[in-house]
Amino acid sequence: MDNLALNLQLHNSIKSGVSRLTLTDFRNYPFLRLNTDLCPIIITGENGTGKTNVLEAVSFLTPGRGLRGARLADIKRIRPALVTDEYAPTEISNTSWAVSANVFKGDESFEIGTAVEKNSKENEDDIRSYERRIVKIDGNKISSQAELGKYFTAVWYAPQMDRLFRGGSQPRRSFLDRLVYAFDMEHAKRTANFEHLYKEWAQLLKNGSQDNHWLVPLEENMASLGVAIAAARREQIAKLNTFIEHEPDDVFPSVRLELDGLIEKLLDKMPAVDVEDFYKNKLKEQRRNLLYNDTVDGINRTDFKVYYRKKHMPAELCSTGEQKSLLISIILAQTKSQILHQGFAPVMLLDEVVAHLDDIKRSALLEKICDLKVQAWITSTNPELFYALKNDALFFEVSGNKIRQKDF
Ligand SMILES: Nc1ncnc2c1ncn2[C@@H]1O[C@H](COP(=O)(O)OP(=O)(O)OP(=O)(O)O)[C@@H](O)[C@H]1O
Numbered sequence: 032m033d034n035l036a037l038n039l040q041l042h043n044s045i046k047s048g049v050s051r052l053t054l055t056d057f058r059n060y061p062f063l064r065l066n067t068d069l070c071p072i073i074i075t076g077e078n079g080t081g082k083t084n085v086l087e088a089v090s091f092l093t094p095g096r097g098l099r100g101a102r103l104a105d106i107k108r109i110r111p112a113l114v115t116d117e118y119a120p121t122e123i124s125n126t127s128w129a130v131s132a133n134v135f136k137g138d139e140s141f142e143i144g145t146a147v148e149k150n151s152k153e154n155e156d157d158i159r160s161y162e163r164r165i166v167k168i169d170g171n172k173i174s175s176q177a178e179l180g181k182y183f184t185a186v187w188y189a190p191q192m193d194r195l196f197r198g199g200s201q202p203r204r205s206f207l208d209r210l211v212y213a214f215d216m217e218h219a220k221r222t223a224n225f226e227h228l229y230k231e232w233a234q235l236l237k238n239g240s241q242d243n244h245w246l247v248p249l250e251e252n253m254a255s256l257g258v259a260i261a262a263a264r265r266e267q268i269a270k271l272n273t274f275i276e277h278e279p280d281d282v283f284p285s286v287r288l289e290l291d292g293l294i295e296k297l298l299d300k301m302p303a304v305d306v307e308d309f310y311k312n313k314l315k316e317q318r319r320n321l322l323y324n325d326t327v328d329g330i331n332r333t334d335f336k337v338y339y340r341k342k343h344m345p346a347e348l349c350s351t352g353e354q355k356s357l358l359i360s361i362i363l364a365q366t367k368s369q370i371l372h373q374g375f376a377p378v379m380l381l382d383e384v385v386a387h388l389d390d391i392k393r394s395a396l397l398e399k400i401c402d403l404k405v406q407a408w409i410t411s412t413n414p415e416l417f418y419a420l421k422n423d424a425l426f427f428e429v430s431g432n433k434i435r436q437k438d439f
């Protein structure tokens with residue numbers, strides 16, 4: 032997997048991306064339609080005009096909660112109450128938000144639609160309504176968001192990720208899991224199912240249940256899903272590490288990725304079936320931990336560790352600019368490895384990515400994006416920073432909840 036191989040692959044790689052995006056009642060946009068090409072797309076505008084919201088909308092063409100990890104209820108367009116009123120957002124209409132897009136994957140094109148559906152669940156004593164994101168491909172509802180991966184994939188950078196290496200492990204785990212989805216669609220289903228089972232298990236225990244009839248099958252299912260999740264994470268890390276080893280350590284530093292997790296580590300030493308047995312028993316042993324608000328060890332606690340390879344420095348001890356560069360290195364490696372292994376590129380969503388990058392890094396990043404021939408959506412408050420792309424990119428400006436294309 033050297034640079035020559037990648038160049039050949041890029042030459043033959045399938046063009047992919049969004050050719051038309053339509054938003055309805057999405058964040059600050061009552062209605063927005065954007066026609067795009069499969070090239071870099073630069074979106075500029077003042078603070079608070081709606082640049083990130085456009086990228087977030089594109090991120091909803093992948094499984095999960097999008098680039099901001101938002102709650103579904105926060106996305107629907109609201110009109111804040113007058114300043115004199117007590118703050119209570121007013122909903123604009125009964126129908127909820129929707130995003131639809133025409134996407135290309137080589138010669139094939141698909142219409143992806145996603146929106147929120149209101150459902151209700153009847154319990155013994157009350158009816159609860161809840162919202163769920165539904166997805167349609169060419170007008171047909173799909174049973175699982177994970178299937179989106181057949182038609183569209185995306186990698187993203189958002190400014191809040193600058194703190195990814197410093198805080199708790201949960202955002203790092205989600206970041207890694209999203210990298211895995213792109214190669215293994217089942218991973219999205221498995222992680223969602225695991226979370227669901229874990230909640231059910233925790234609820235039973237907190238309600239005082241000691242009934243093995245209910246608890247043991249849950250623990251068995253969690254263990255088997257958990258081992259599959261751990262194995263997929265390990266495979267992804269190995270894939271990216273081999274890929275990165277062959278990359279030059281240039282403007283963006285070379286990284287080493289590691290997994291720090293009980294189950295992932297056991298997979299180094301034991302066959303998967305034995306790890307599954309171990310995990311099942313471990314969960315049973317840890318029932319008490321849950322009751323005393325103690326930690327329950329397992330794949331829900333695994334950490335994704337990143338090192339600055341040349342400096343042998345853990346990412347959390349690197350400078351702010353270095354951490355951002357390490358993140359960009361991982362995102363670029365993922366993009367390239369998807370091109371190599373899958374033959375088509377993910378769409379890159381890069382929110383304020385050039386802020387705080389020095390001139391050399393900014394130029395290098397833009398050049399790499401052009402070389403990769405991917406559709407990259409890039410936001411910034413300053414269009415001047417993208418002069419180098421004036422012949423290669425589409426430029427849009429956002430203001431007044433509208434977006435218009437402009438010449439550089
Ligand atoms: N559900 C919602 N309904 C209506 N407006 C919303 C909703 N959620 C967020 N907004 C508003 O959308 C506007 C644009 O937000 P966005 O984050 O896209 O701005 P931005 O152009 O990326 O700004 P910045 O340059 O500061 O990053 C903000 O004023 C925000 O308050």
Ligand SMILES: [Mg+2]
Nearest residue numbers: 082083084382
């Ligand atoms: Mg923004």
